[in-house]
Amino acid sequence: MTLRTRFAPSPTGFLHIGGARTALFCHLHTRHYGGTTILRVEDTDIERTKQEAVEAILEGMRWLGLEPDEGPYYQSANSQKHLDIADQLLIAEQAYRCYCSKEVLDQMRDEQRASGLKPRYDGRCSKLKSAPSPDAPFVIRFRRPKVGEVIWQDKIQGEVRVRNDELDDLILVRSDGTPTYNLAVVVDDHNMGINLVIRGEDHLSNTPRQIQLFEALAWDVPDYAHMPLLHGEDGAKLSKRHGAVSVLSFREEGFLASAVNNYLVRLGWSHGDQEIFTTKEMEELFDICEVGRSAAIFNSDKLLWINSHHIMDAQPEDLVDELIYQLKLINIEDVDKKRLIEIIPEFQERSKTMVEMAQKVSFLFVDELPEYEPSAAKKHMKIAAIDPLSELTKRLESCPEWDIDSIEKVFKSVLDAYEIKMVKLAQPVRVALTATATSPGIYETVFMLGRLKTISRLQAGVIFLEEKAAATE
């Protein structure tokens, strides 16, 4: 039997990091076993459904490379099928009409809570022979088994048992005639041939009810795997309030999709001492059965570290589009892609994010360098550097070739002529060329910048120093 899994988000907002993790685990486990992934939008609550949300979820999945093999299907498109099943249950007396108003139910729950009971429907309408009045509004409730228990072998949680008397008769069809989530899921999972349900642990308590429904309908019960939740830094379930931002904001912040996936897969799952995984490795190695049962806390430091490794390990060709994207955000446009690919290797092990990389390469593309960073200027732009710097400028200007070796020779010759150490020359040059105290190797920096910009920035550096010297006299 081939594996069929589904990711079933409700379209009420963007795809956040917790949802992404569920989608990822679904995707990886299914790939590992050569199955089929299905995306099904759980939009049975029309009120709360937003079309933009569906788009946002899709976009998030696309970015992470988690596109489903089938779908998106919309649960609302199957309403009639859901209702037919409800009718079938009604006829078989496995369901009944309940006429209790919301007020009555609220009051009942309040009373139960007050006397220390678990709030749940007491089944008062289950024995009703007829409607209290001909046009009384009603919901359809499932007549659940009262004795015994539901037991299933959860792929993550192990054996789970729930006594039937802990449960109540859940609503299958609302008073407005629309099917509820619990009915829809069971019918759709069955119709779509889903044989493994991977979802968050917050659904654990729905599972026994759904199993009861499967059994009442004499359908095969799928396997279940309930993932421990991902918590925010404060230890509570992720929500809009604590950092459950759209996964797409990670792209904005310069994270690679593969790094985000890598980070998420290590929350609850491990493979020996390995920390860095390519997407391919994850697909080969991951198994939902190996996932642990305790919740993890989101930690951005580790994500950052993993991202830096994915940047280092990437091919420049695979980074260039993200770099262009980030450069645009800081108003650097129309850069030559080929040139970018050539310079990227110099920045890969210096950038933890693509945002950082964009900042670090920006000195190569701007016409006007910003003011020198005060601390860099103070530390390295010393008056003593005037002569070596202007001499270097001259020699670079007349250097016959423009390659790393020739540039190095010019530097060495200036060093010899003035009997100074490399730092004394390299750092002032770096500040003059980049306005900062950090950059790739100085020969590489000079080479990448090109002769024209190098010479003019060095000249500007000399002038800066001369003015400083004049001012201190």
Add this chain to the structure above:
RNA sequence: GUCCCGUUCGUCUAGAGGUUAGGACACUGGCCUUUCACGCCGGUAACAGGAGUUCAAUUCUCCUACGGGACGCCA
């Protein structure tokens, strides 16, 4: 409140009835060095508490504490 689940360094995790309780992030000392990084070597740091089973428990059982989830005509 009721039901369910969880608890190994600050964080993510490995681990087995007997281990110097391993790795990673973060922090930190050093090396490398033209800067920043990368890399390398080292350091600090954990089995929530209490009973029981056992020659032996952090590992098995129970209780407590703490944390989380669920208790909707939401999904």
